[in-house]
Amino acid sequence: MIRLYDFITSGNCWKVRLVLSHLGRPYERVEIDRFTSYTRSAEYRAINPLGLVPALRLEDGRILHDSAAIAFYLTEDTSLLPAxxxxxxxxxxxLIYEQRYICETVGMARYIVTTLGKGGLDEAGAQSETLAEVQRLGHEGLAGLETRLAKRDFLIGAGCTIADLCNYVYVAMADQGNMDLAPYPAIRRWLARLEALPGHRAMGDVPAPVLRRP
Amino acid sequence: MIRLYDFITSGNCWKVRLVLSHLGRPYERVEIDRFTSYTRSAEYRAINPLGLVPALRLEDGRILHDSAAIAFYLTEDTSLLPAxxxxxxxxxxxLIYEQRYICETVGMARYIVTTLGKGGLDEAGAQSETLAEVQRLGHEGLAGLETRLAKRDFLIGAGCTIADLCNYVYVAMADQGNMDLAPYPAIRRWLARLEALPGHRAMGDVPAPVLRRP
Known part of the structure:
Protein backbone atom coordinates (compact mmCIF):
# COMPACT_ATOMS: atom_id res chain seq x y z
CA MET A 1 0.00 0.00 0.00
CA ILE A 2 1.18 3.57 -0.58
CA ARG A 3 2.41 5.35 2.55
CA LEU A 4 2.06 9.06 3.26
CA TYR A 5 4.51 10.83 5.55
CA ASP A 6 2.14 13.37 6.95
CA PHE A 7 1.77 16.26 9.37
CA ILE A 8 -1.81 17.15 10.21
CA THR A 9 -1.59 20.95 10.31
CA SER A 10 0.61 21.25 7.18
CA GLY A 11 -1.40 22.67 4.30
CA ASN A 12 0.83 20.87 1.81
CA CYS A 13 0.01 17.55 3.50
CA TRP A 14 -3.70 18.40 3.51
CA LYS A 15 -3.50 18.84 -0.29
CA VAL A 16 -2.32 15.24 -0.67
CA ARG A 17 -4.92 13.90 1.79
CA LEU A 18 -7.66 15.76 -0.14
CA VAL A 19 -6.50 14.18 -3.41
CA LEU A 20 -6.45 10.73 -1.78
CA SER A 21 -9.93 11.15 -0.31
CA HIS A 22 -11.35 12.41 -3.61
CA LEU A 23 -9.91 9.30 -5.24
CA GLY A 24 -11.14 7.05 -2.43
CA ARG A 25 -7.66 5.59 -2.41
CA PRO A 26 -6.52 3.78 0.76
CA TYR A 27 -3.14 4.67 2.19
CA GLU A 28 -1.00 4.19 5.26
CA ARG A 29 -0.37 7.36 7.18
CA VAL A 30 2.82 8.01 9.13
CA GLU A 31 2.24 10.88 11.52
CA ILE A 32 5.24 13.15 11.90
CA ASP A 33 5.71 16.11 14.17
CA ARG A 34 7.21 18.74 11.85
CA PHE A 35 8.29 20.83 14.81
CA THR A 36 10.70 18.31 16.29
CA SER A 37 14.10 17.65 14.76
CA TYR A 38 12.90 14.33 13.30
CA THR A 39 12.49 15.69 9.77
CA ARG A 40 16.17 16.67 9.89
CA SER A 41 17.26 13.20 11.08
CA ALA A 42 19.22 10.77 8.90
CA GLU A 43 16.23 8.40 9.04
CA TYR A 44 13.91 11.00 7.52
CA ARG A 45 16.52 12.46 5.15
CA ALA A 46 16.64 8.99 3.57
CA ILE A 47 12.93 9.46 2.82
CA ASN A 48 13.11 13.11 1.75
CA PRO A 49 16.57 14.72 1.44
CA LEU A 50 14.89 18.14 1.71
CA GLY A 51 13.57 17.24 5.20
CA LEU A 52 10.03 18.29 4.29
CA VAL A 53 6.57 16.75 4.45
CA PRO A 54 4.63 15.44 2.62
CA ALA A 55 6.44 12.48 1.10
CA LEU A 56 4.78 9.49 -0.52
CA ARG A 57 6.33 6.02 -0.63
CA LEU A 58 5.04 4.04 -3.60
CA GLU A 59 4.41 0.28 -3.54
CA ASP A 60 7.76 -0.30 -5.30
CA GLY A 61 9.66 1.70 -2.67
CA ARG A 62 10.14 4.80 -4.82
CA ILE A 63 9.55 8.00 -2.91
CA LEU A 64 7.98 11.17 -4.23
CA HIS A 65 8.02 14.45 -2.39
CA ASP A 66 6.46 17.85 -3.15
CA SER A 67 2.68 18.04 -2.92
CA ALA A 68 2.20 19.10 -6.56
CA ALA A 69 4.29 16.22 -7.94
CA ILE A 70 2.47 13.75 -5.66
CA ALA A 71 -0.94 15.11 -6.66
CA PHE A 72 -0.03 14.81 -10.35
CA TYR A 73 1.22 11.24 -9.90
CA LEU A 74 -1.89 10.10 -8.02
CA THR A 75 -4.36 11.51 -10.52
CA GLU A 76 -3.03 10.49 -13.92
CA ASP A 77 -5.89 8.82 -15.82
CA THR A 78 -8.51 10.07 -13.36
CA SER A 79 -11.09 12.85 -13.65
CA LEU A 80 -8.97 15.06 -11.35
CA LEU A 81 -6.44 15.58 -14.18
CA PRO A 82 -7.44 16.55 -17.74
CA ALA A 83 -6.92 13.92 -20.42
CA LEU A 95 -0.04 24.27 -9.36
CA ILE A 96 2.98 26.52 -9.78
CA TYR A 97 0.78 29.60 -9.38
CA GLU A 98 -0.32 28.19 -6.03
CA GLN A 99 3.22 27.57 -4.88
CA ARG A 100 4.45 31.03 -5.86
CA TYR A 101 1.46 33.34 -5.35
CA ILE A 102 -0.64 31.56 -2.69
CA CYS A 103 1.45 29.18 -0.56
CA GLU A 104 4.40 31.55 -0.20
CA THR A 105 2.13 34.51 0.58
CA VAL A 106 -1.27 33.54 2.03
CA GLY A 107 0.30 30.37 3.48
CA MET A 108 3.28 32.32 4.79
CA ALA A 109 0.96 34.80 6.54
CA ARG A 110 -0.69 31.85 8.33
CA TYR A 111 2.73 30.50 9.28
CA ILE A 112 3.85 33.83 10.69
CA VAL A 113 0.66 34.34 12.70
CA THR A 114 0.07 30.80 13.97
CA THR A 115 3.57 29.34 14.20
CA LEU A 116 6.03 32.17 14.67
CA GLY A 117 3.45 33.34 17.18
CA LYS A 118 2.73 36.68 18.78
CA GLY A 119 0.13 37.44 16.12
CA GLY A 120 2.89 38.33 13.67
CA LEU A 121 4.55 40.82 16.01
CA ASP A 122 7.99 40.58 17.50
CA GLU A 123 9.68 43.03 19.81
CA ALA A 124 11.19 45.09 17.03
CA GLY A 125 8.10 44.95 14.84
CA ALA A 126 10.24 43.45 12.06
CA GLN A 127 8.07 40.36 11.84
CA SER A 128 4.95 42.47 11.57
CA GLU A 129 6.54 44.29 8.61
CA THR A 130 7.17 40.91 6.96
CA LEU A 131 3.57 39.90 7.68
CA ALA A 132 2.21 43.06 6.04
CA GLU A 133 4.35 42.40 2.96
CA VAL A 134 3.31 38.74 2.54
CA GLN A 135 -0.33 39.76 3.08
CA ARG A 136 0.04 42.39 0.34
CA LEU A 137 1.51 39.79 -2.03
CA GLY A 138 -1.17 37.34 -0.91
CA HIS A 139 -3.90 39.75 -1.97
CA GLU A 140 -2.26 39.95 -5.42
CA GLY A 141 -2.37 36.14 -5.62
CA LEU A 142 -6.00 36.08 -4.46
CA ALA A 143 -6.91 38.77 -7.02
CA GLY A 144 -5.50 36.53 -9.77
CA LEU A 145 -7.64 33.63 -8.56
CA GLU A 146 -10.72 35.88 -8.26
CA THR A 147 -10.32 37.02 -11.89
CA ARG A 148 -9.90 33.45 -13.06
CA LEU A 149 -12.94 32.21 -11.11
CA ALA A 150 -15.25 35.13 -11.94
CA LYS A 151 -16.83 33.27 -14.87
CA ARG A 152 -15.87 29.68 -14.09
CA ASP A 153 -16.85 27.09 -11.50
CA PHE A 154 -13.40 25.48 -11.41
CA LEU A 155 -9.90 26.62 -12.41
CA ILE A 156 -9.62 24.35 -15.49
CA GLY A 157 -12.37 22.83 -17.58
CA ALA A 158 -15.81 22.00 -16.23
CA GLY A 159 -14.94 19.91 -13.18
CA CYS A 160 -12.73 19.80 -10.12
CA THR A 161 -9.05 19.06 -10.80
CA ILE A 162 -5.96 18.94 -8.60
CA ALA A 163 -5.42 22.60 -9.55
CA ASP A 164 -8.54 23.39 -7.48
CA LEU A 165 -7.65 21.07 -4.59
CA CYS A 166 -4.09 22.40 -4.30
CA ASN A 167 -5.12 26.05 -4.54
CA TYR A 168 -7.98 25.44 -2.09
CA VAL A 169 -5.96 24.64 1.00
CA TYR A 170 -4.16 27.85 1.91
CA VAL A 171 -6.97 30.03 0.56
CA ALA A 172 -9.44 28.21 2.85
CA MET A 173 -7.15 29.02 5.80
CA ALA A 174 -6.53 32.67 4.83
CA ASP A 175 -8.24 33.89 8.04
CA GLN A 176 -5.51 32.17 10.07
CA GLY A 177 -3.07 34.64 8.51
CA ASN A 178 -5.44 37.51 9.31
CA MET A 179 -6.46 37.81 5.66
CA ASP A 180 -10.08 38.58 4.83
CA LEU A 181 -11.78 36.91 1.85
CA ALA A 182 -14.71 39.36 1.85
CA PRO A 183 -13.39 41.17 -1.28
CA TYR A 184 -13.39 37.88 -3.23
CA PRO A 185 -16.97 36.65 -3.85
CA ALA A 186 -15.99 34.27 -6.67
CA ILE A 187 -13.34 32.68 -4.45
CA ARG A 188 -15.85 32.26 -1.60
CA ARG A 189 -18.35 30.56 -3.92
CA TRP A 190 -15.57 28.29 -5.23
CA LEU A 191 -14.50 27.31 -1.69
CA ALA A 192 -18.11 26.38 -0.87
CA ARG A 193 -18.39 24.45 -4.14
CA LEU A 194 -15.29 22.41 -3.32
CA GLU A 195 -16.40 21.78 0.26
CA ALA A 196 -19.71 20.37 -1.02
CA LEU A 197 -17.99 17.67 -3.08
CA PRO A 198 -18.31 14.15 -1.64
CA GLY A 199 -14.53 13.64 -1.50
CA HIS A 200 -13.95 16.70 0.69
CA ARG A 201 -12.40 16.20 4.12
CA ALA A 202 -11.63 18.77 6.82
CA MET A 203 -7.96 19.20 7.68
CA GLY A 204 -8.24 17.18 10.90
CA ASP A 205 -10.36 14.37 9.41
CA VAL A 206 -7.57 11.82 8.91
CA PRO A 207 -7.20 8.02 8.99
CA ALA A 208 -5.50 6.57 12.07
CA PRO A 209 -1.72 6.53 11.66
CA VAL A 210 0.15 3.23 11.26
CA LEU A 211 3.22 4.86 12.78
CA ARG A 212 4.11 7.98 14.73
CA ARG A 213 7.48 9.72 14.43
CA PRO A 214 9.31 10.58 16.55
CA MET B 1 2.48 27.21 -35.93
CA ILE B 2 3.14 27.64 -32.21
CA ARG B 3 4.31 31.12 -31.21
CA LEU B 4 6.72 31.90 -28.37
CA TYR B 5 6.60 35.26 -26.61
CA ASP B 6 10.25 35.52 -25.81
CA PHE B 7 12.92 37.70 -24.23
CA ILE B 8 16.47 36.70 -25.13
CA THR B 9 18.22 37.24 -21.81
CA SER B 10 15.45 35.68 -19.70
CA GLY B 11 16.58 32.32 -18.33
CA ASN B 12 12.98 31.12 -18.21
CA CYS B 13 12.62 31.86 -21.93
CA TRP B 14 15.92 30.10 -22.66
CA LYS B 15 14.49 26.97 -21.00
CA VAL B 16 11.64 26.89 -23.52
CA ARG B 17 13.94 27.60 -26.47
CA LEU B 18 16.21 24.74 -25.34
CA VAL B 19 13.25 22.36 -25.19
CA LEU B 20 12.13 23.46 -28.67
CA SER B 21 15.62 23.04 -30.16
CA HIS B 22 16.04 19.59 -28.57
CA LEU B 23 12.72 18.63 -30.16
CA GLY B 24 13.67 20.22 -33.50
CA ARG B 25 10.25 21.85 -33.38
CA PRO B 26 9.72 24.96 -35.51
CA TYR B 27 8.12 27.99 -33.86
CA GLU B 28 7.43 31.66 -34.42
CA ARG B 29 9.28 33.92 -32.06
CA VAL B 30 7.91 37.26 -30.84
CA GLU B 31 10.71 39.29 -29.37
CA ILE B 32 9.69 41.32 -26.35
CA ASP B 33 11.70 43.77 -24.33
CA ARG B 34 10.93 42.77 -20.75
CA PHE B 35 12.32 46.05 -19.46
CA THR B 36 9.76 48.28 -21.14
CA SER B 37 6.21 48.61 -19.89
CA TYR B 38 4.91 46.45 -22.76
CA THR B 39 4.51 43.31 -20.62
CA ARG B 40 2.20 45.35 -18.36
CA SER B 41 0.10 46.60 -21.30
CA ALA B 42 -3.48 45.47 -21.92
CA GLU B 43 -2.29 43.90 -25.19
CA TYR B 44 0.20 41.66 -23.39
CA ARG B 45 -2.02 41.06 -20.34
CA ALA B 46 -4.45 39.44 -22.77
CA ILE B 47 -1.66 36.98 -23.59
CA ASN B 48 -0.40 36.48 -20.04
CA PRO B 49 -2.37 38.10 -17.18
CA LEU B 50 0.75 37.80 -14.99
CA GLY B 51 2.66 40.05 -17.39
CA LEU B 52 5.57 37.61 -17.60
CA VAL B 53 7.52 35.88 -20.35
CA PRO B 54 7.65 33.21 -21.65
CA ALA B 55 4.18 32.53 -23.00
CA LEU B 56 3.33 30.04 -25.72
CA ARG B 57 0.37 30.38 -28.05
CA LEU B 58 -0.79 27.00 -29.33
CA GLU B 59 -2.17 26.39 -32.83
CA ASP B 60 -5.73 26.50 -31.45
CA GLY B 61 -5.16 29.90 -29.81
CA ARG B 62 -4.85 28.58 -26.26
CA ILE B 63 -2.03 30.23 -24.36
CA LEU B 64 0.25 28.59 -21.82
CA HIS B 65 2.59 30.48 -19.57
CA ASP B 66 5.16 29.36 -17.01
CA SER B 67 8.29 27.71 -18.40
CA ALA B 68 7.75 24.43 -16.53
CA ALA B 69 4.16 24.03 -17.73
CA ILE B 70 5.22 24.84 -21.31
CA ALA B 71 8.15 22.40 -21.16
CA PHE B 72 5.84 19.65 -19.88
CA TYR B 73 3.28 20.33 -22.60
CA LEU B 74 5.84 20.30 -25.41
CA THR B 75 7.48 17.04 -24.39
CA GLU B 76 4.59 14.69 -23.66
CA ASP B 77 5.23 11.46 -25.62
CA THR B 78 8.84 12.39 -26.34
CA SER B 79 12.11 11.10 -24.87
CA LEU B 80 12.47 14.35 -22.87
CA LEU B 81 9.67 13.22 -20.52
CA PRO B 82 9.51 9.74 -18.94
CA ALA B 83 6.72 7.45 -20.14
CA LEU B 95 10.96 21.36 -12.06
CA ILE B 96 9.58 22.72 -8.79
CA TYR B 97 12.97 22.24 -7.12
CA GLU B 98 14.43 24.44 -9.84
CA GLN B 99 11.86 27.15 -9.35
CA ARG B 100 12.25 27.25 -5.58
CA TYR B 101 15.90 26.39 -4.94
CA ILE B 102 17.67 27.48 -8.15
CA CYS B 103 15.71 30.14 -10.05
CA GLU B 104 14.76 32.14 -6.96
CA THR B 105 18.31 31.96 -5.56
CA VAL B 106 21.01 31.43 -8.21
CA GLY B 107 18.78 33.16 -10.78
CA MET B 108 17.97 35.96 -8.35
CA ALA B 109 21.69 36.54 -7.67
CA ARG B 110 22.19 36.99 -11.43
CA TYR B 111 19.25 39.39 -11.56
CA ILE B 112 20.60 41.47 -8.69
CA VAL B 113 24.11 41.67 -10.16
CA THR B 114 23.30 42.14 -13.84
CA THR B 115 19.95 43.93 -13.80
CA LEU B 116 19.61 45.84 -10.54
CA GLY B 117 23.17 46.84 -11.36
CA LYS B 118 25.97 48.22 -9.26
CA GLY B 119 27.37 44.72 -8.78
CA GLY B 120 24.74 43.99 -6.14
CA LEU B 121 25.54 47.08 -4.11
CA ASP B 122 23.29 50.02 -3.42
CA GLU B 123 24.09 53.10 -1.43
CA ALA B 124 22.97 51.65 1.88
CA GLY B 125 24.47 48.23 1.25
CA ALA B 126 20.98 46.71 1.68
CA GLN B 127 21.03 45.15 -1.77
CA SER B 128 24.40 43.57 -1.09
CA GLU B 129 22.92 41.96 2.04
CA THR B 130 20.10 40.55 -0.09
CA LEU B 131 22.66 39.31 -2.61
CA ALA B 132 24.64 37.50 0.08
CA GLU B 133 21.47 35.83 1.37
CA VAL B 134 20.28 34.62 -2.06
CA GLN B 135 23.81 33.38 -2.80
CA ARG B 136 23.76 31.42 0.48
CA LEU B 137 20.39 29.87 -0.41
CA GLY B 138 21.68 29.28 -3.94
CA HIS B 139 24.58 27.24 -2.60
CA GLU B 140 22.05 25.09 -0.68
CA GLY B 141 20.17 24.51 -3.93
CA LEU B 142 23.38 23.70 -5.79
CA ALA B 143 24.43 21.29 -3.02
CA GLY B 144 21.14 19.41 -3.50
CA LEU B 145 21.82 19.13 -7.23
CA GLU B 146 25.43 18.05 -6.61
CA THR B 147 24.26 15.23 -4.32
CA ARG B 148 21.68 14.10 -6.85
CA LEU B 149 24.20 14.15 -9.74
CA ALA B 150 27.12 12.55 -7.87
CA LYS B 151 26.25 9.08 -9.16
CA ARG B 152 24.02 9.90 -12.12
CA ASP B 153 24.50 11.38 -15.58
CA PHE B 154 21.07 13.05 -15.62
CA LEU B 155 18.55 14.03 -12.94
CA ILE B 156 16.01 11.33 -13.80
CA GLY B 157 16.54 8.01 -15.52
CA ALA B 158 19.29 7.36 -18.03
CA GLY B 159 18.78 10.25 -20.46
CA CYS B 160 18.22 13.97 -20.67
CA THR B 161 14.75 15.16 -19.64
CA ILE B 162 13.17 18.58 -19.22
CA ALA B 163 14.20 18.37 -15.56
CA ASP B 164 17.82 18.66 -16.76
CA LEU B 165 17.12 21.38 -19.33
CA CYS B 166 15.15 23.54 -16.88
CA ASN B 167 17.67 23.16 -14.06
CA TYR B 168 20.54 23.78 -16.50
CA VAL B 169 19.78 27.38 -17.40
CA TYR B 170 20.35 29.36 -14.21
CA VAL B 171 23.09 26.99 -13.00
CA ALA B 172 24.97 27.56 -16.27
CA MET B 173 24.78 31.33 -15.63
CA ALA B 174 25.74 31.14 -11.92
CA ASP B 175 28.93 33.15 -12.56
CA GLN B 176 26.76 36.12 -13.61
CA GLY B 177 25.50 36.22 -10.01
CA ASN B 178 29.07 35.98 -8.74
CA MET B 179 28.58 32.36 -7.72
CA ASP B 180 31.43 29.92 -8.22
CA LEU B 181 30.74 26.35 -9.37
CA ALA B 182 34.23 25.11 -8.42
CA PRO B 183 32.87 23.24 -5.35
CA TYR B 184 30.47 21.24 -7.56
CA PRO B 185 32.37 18.82 -9.83
CA ALA B 186 29.32 16.66 -10.59
CA ILE B 187 27.35 19.75 -11.63
CA ARG B 188 30.20 20.91 -13.89
CA ARG B 189 30.38 17.49 -15.59
CA TRP B 190 26.57 17.55 -16.03
CA LEU B 191 26.65 21.05 -17.59
CA ALA B 192 29.30 19.88 -20.09
CA ARG B 193 27.27 16.73 -20.81
CA LEU B 194 24.17 18.80 -21.60
CA GLU B 195 26.13 21.28 -23.72
CA ALA B 196 27.48 18.40 -25.83
CA LEU B 197 23.99 17.22 -26.82
CA PRO B 198 23.06 17.98 -30.45
CA GLY B 199 19.94 19.95 -29.43
CA HIS B 200 21.88 22.39 -27.27
CA ARG B 201 21.78 26.09 -28.19
CA ALA B 202 23.52 29.03 -26.52
CA MET B 203 21.23 31.65 -24.98
CA GLY B 204 21.70 34.09 -27.87
CA ASP B 205 21.36 31.50 -30.65
CA VAL B 206 17.75 32.22 -31.59
CA PRO B 207 15.58 32.14 -34.74
CA ALA B 208 14.76 35.50 -36.31
CA PRO B 209 11.65 37.04 -34.73
CA VAL B 210 8.42 37.33 -36.70
CA LEU B 211 7.45 40.31 -34.56
CA ARG B 212 9.10 42.72 -32.17
CA ARG B 213 7.24 44.30 -29.24
CA PRO B 214 7.02 47.09 -28.29
Missing part, protein backbone atom coordinates in the same frame (compact mmCIF):
# COMPACT_ATOMS: atom_id res chain seq x y z
CA UNK A 84 -5.57 16.41 -23.00
CA UNK A 85 -2.00 17.73 -22.99
CA UNK A 86 -2.88 21.46 -22.95
CA UNK A 87 -5.24 20.81 -20.02
CA UNK A 88 -2.51 19.00 -18.09
CA UNK A 89 -0.12 21.87 -18.80
CA UNK A 90 -2.71 24.34 -17.49
CA UNK A 91 -2.96 22.25 -14.33
CA UNK A 92 0.81 22.46 -13.86
CA UNK A 93 0.63 26.21 -14.49
CA UNK A 94 -1.94 26.62 -11.69
CA UNK B 84 5.93 6.13 -16.64
CA UNK B 85 3.83 8.05 -14.11
CA UNK B 86 6.39 7.99 -11.25
CA UNK B 87 9.04 9.26 -13.67
CA UNK B 88 6.80 12.12 -14.77
CA UNK B 89 6.11 12.97 -11.12
CA UNK B 90 9.86 13.02 -10.45
CA UNK B 91 10.25 15.43 -13.35
CA UNK B 92 7.63 17.74 -11.83
CA UNK B 93 9.40 17.46 -8.47
CA UNK B 94 12.69 18.62 -10.03
Missing amino acids: DAPGRAEVIQW | DAPGRAEVIQW
